[in-house]
Amino acid sequence: MSEEVVLSGGEEHIASAISEEVVITFEDVNKWYGEFHVLKDINLSVRKGERIVICGPSGSGKSTLIRCINRLEPHQDGHIVVNGVNLDANVKNIDAIRSDVGMVFQSFNLFPHLTVVENCTLAPMWVKKMPLAEAEQIAMKYLERVKIPEQAQKYPGQLSGGQQQRVAIARSLCMNPSIMLFDEPTSALDPEMISEVLDVMVELAETGMTMLCVTHEMAFAKKVADRVIFMDFGEIVEENAPDEFFGNAKVDRTQLFLSQILAH
Amino acid sequence: MAAVIERGARDSRSTFAKIVNDERNRSIFWQVIVFGLIGYVCWYLFTNTAANLEARGMSSGFDFLGTNAGFDIAWSIIPYEPQDTFGRVYLVGLTNTLAVSLLAIVLTTILGFIIGVLRLSHNWLISTMAAWYVEIFRNTPLLLQIIFWYTAVFSVLPRPKQSIDIGGIGLFELNNRGLYFPEPQPGDLFWITMLAIFVAIATVYFLAVWAKRRQLTTGERFPVFWTSLGILFGLPIVVFLVTGSPLAWSIPELKGFNFQGGTSLPPSFLALFFALVIYHSSYIAENVRAGILSVSHGQTEASYSLGLKPGWTLRLIIIPQALRAIMPPLISTWMTVVKNSSLAVAIGFPDLVSVFMQTSINIGGHAIEIVAMVMLFYSSVSLIISAALNYYNTRVQLKER
Numbered sequence: 222m223s224e225e226v227v228l229s230g231g232e233e234h235i236a237s238a239i240s241e242e243v244v245i246t247f248e249d250v251n252k253w254y255g256e257f258h259v260l261k262d263i264n265l266s267v268r269k270g271e272r273i274v275i276c277g278p279s280g281s282g283k284s285t286l287i288r289c290i291n292r293l294e295p296h297q298d299g300h301i302v303v304n305g306v307n308l309d310a311n312v313k314n315i316d317a318i319r320s321d322v323g324m325v326f327q328s329f330n331l332f333p334h335l336t337v338v339e340n341c342t343l344a345p346m347w348v349k350k351m352p353l354a355e356a357e358q359i360a361m362k363y364l365e366r367v368k369i370p371e372q373a374q375k376y377p378g379q380l381s382g383g384q385q386q387r388v389a390i391a392r393s394l395c396m397n398p399s400i401m402l403f404d405e406p407t408s409a410l411d412p413e414m415i416s417e418v419l420d421v422m423v424e425l426a427e428t429g430m431t432m433l434c435v436t437h438e439m440a441f442a443k444k445v446a447d448r449v450i451f452m453d454f455g456e457i458v459e460e461n462a463p464d465e466f467f468g469n470a471k472v473d474r475t476q477l478f479l480s481q482i483l484a485h
Numbered sequence: 486m487a488a489v490i491e492r493g494a495r496d497s498r499s500t501f502a503k504i505v506n507d508e509r510n511r512s513i514f515w516q517v518i519v520f521g522l523i524g525y526v527c528w529y530l531f532t533n534t535a536a537n538l539e540a541r542g543m544s545s546g547f548d549f550l551g552t553n554a555g556f557d558i559a560w561s562i563i564p565y566e567p568q569d570t571f572g573r574v575y576l577v578g579l580t581n582t583l584a585v586s587l588l589a590i591v592l593t594t595i596l597g598f599i600i601g602v603l604r605l606s607h608n609w610l611i612s613t614m615a616a617w618y619v620e621i622f623r624n625t626p627l628l629l630q631i632i633f634w635y636t637a638v639f640s641v642l643p644r645p646k647q648s649i650d651i652g653g654i655g656l657f658e659l660n661n662r663g664l665y666f667p668e669p670q671p672g673d674l675f676w677i678t679m680l681a682i683f684v685a686i687a688t689v690y691f692l693a694v695w696a697k698r699r700q701l702t703t704g705e706r707f708p709v710f711w712t713s714l715g716i717l718f719g720l721p722i723v724v725f726l727v728t729g730s731p732l733a734w735s736i737p738e739l740k741g742f743n744f745q746g747g748t749s750l751p752p753s754f755l756a757l758f759f760a761l762v763i764y765h766s767s768y769i770a771e772n773v774r775a776g777i778l779s780v781s782h783g784q785t786e787a788s789y790s791l792g793l794k795p796g797w798t799l800r801l802i803i804i805p806q807a808l809r810a811i812m813p814p815l816i817s818t819w820m821t822v823v824k825n826s827s828l829a830v831a832i833g834f835p836d837l838v839s840v841f842m843q844t845s846i847n848i849g850g851h852a853i854e855i856v857a858m859v860m861l862f863y864s865s866v867s868l869i870i871s872a873a874l875n876y877y878n879t880r881v882q883l884k885e886r
Contacts, residue, residue, distance in 0.1 A: 291789075291790055293786050293789065293790060316792045316793070316794050317792065319789060319790055319791070319792045320791065320792025321792075322790070323790070324786075324787075324790035326783060326786070326787060328783055330781075330783040330784060330786065330787035331787075332784065332787070332788075332802055332806075333806070333883055334805050334806055334809075334881075334883060343791070343793075343801065344791035344792060344793055346700070346704060347793060347797055347801070348791065348792040348793060349704070350704040350705060350706065351704045352701065352702050352703050352704040353700075353701040353702065353704075354702070355704075356704075376883065378883055389787075392791070393790075393791070396791060396792060
């Protein structure tokens, strides 16, 4: 399936815009779900503007890893520092960190009782105390960027999956985040809708946004990623630049995984 | 082309079969049969009843409503004397039923929401206790619970002399004759306080509208909830004090063997009320729990990840969606409360069924008219409630493709 996705604008890797500033740090992070050890000694640092693709078999802990960054999941051991704030049980302004870290979910999670534009204006109005007119202006700007301004007055239930996911991306961007997290954004989509979402994500990458993306879309990884991380059994098994990663994987498990997802 | 000719030829051969096989004709045929049968049954019942009444020399019609009832009613909201008419008895039963039902609806809804939320608690003890509450009261018959509260609780209370003083302040006295409590006696200027209450409600409404508009235009929020609370209580209290506290209380006091002054609710009212509230709150608790669970956890996560605080998430995302699932069964529970209040006959509470369908029929006859009037009352109440529900449903329906 992954080879079928054609991204507009060719295969060439888009220019990197990485600065020296480190915005996310994982230091010896461990996490358990009850008895299940889901993250094992994770060490990772992400610099501003860096684009990271995380892949690995299901249950390997990749979703959990990025959900720890905005503390939708608490970790039990080690340190996670986001934008200079250490995330632990005492963190007071978790809402402030969350409003600066956008997240896009596999199942879209749009608010079904609100229109598309209301989905986009809700958080700016409540969290940033923005007047309605200004919030709507920003919402329309991002809805245009994801190419669905004409759907603004519809409800999520009236849109296709691809359209819904693009609204979800616009909704996150309305908060003007400095980091965007994508948790398998195309896994719940029909094949013909995957590229419309990936195109939006590629355009977002071109703006220099810091992005962490859990995905198996290897065409996207080759085009966008500065680094590809392979996880298995809760560990970071291998991390490398995309050329090295796809052409010359060092670890057997990575090679096996790549042969499986590229074979079909 | 050949097929068309062939079919045409066959149709012309049997016009009768064509008519019989036409779905429209068959549906008209069955509708005529059904309406005919219903009409015949109605006509038969009506003429048969009329003939029988005439044979026994019994009059029919609603003239009896103007005649004296001649019996007493143990407890009533509106004043009633034995010399009053059967029409008055109808009103007494109707107001008694509405009083206990409305009070029970308000309390059972509040209690149901609390129990439903408690059952979702992460605290094992709290959620288990809420679960036991629901399972015990939902799985035993209501009639059993009514009789339990009447015979095992409110009838075996001490006599007036040994009344239980609820709160220990001598104002609420509970004994085997009921619950005695102070009765307000408004003075001359009390209407100003009533006026202040209406002014406060109107002010709060306009405040909410203004605060909403201000948030839309400037983004600034206003603490509507606390301000409203202040206005709602503050304004009437200030006005009440300024006008010289024009409200006296008649306090129940033990004189001899019974209480004088104040007002009271009989044990049968208390038993019916407790049973209705507790029984139906277990249903509402389950509706509330199901409604909240029906909103997927992804909605909460999406809201949190946008930086919305838990309180806002609950108010803006979870509750509006949960209410869609909670309201229809909630309103149908309200209808059930009104209808189930007729089980009052078991403990002698003078509700509509008890005073009108039992006592009145026994004394004055006219069973058909009386049953029809009682049915009219219950079905009007239910139809009004369900009309409100339909209006609500069409307003909040989710739009989908």
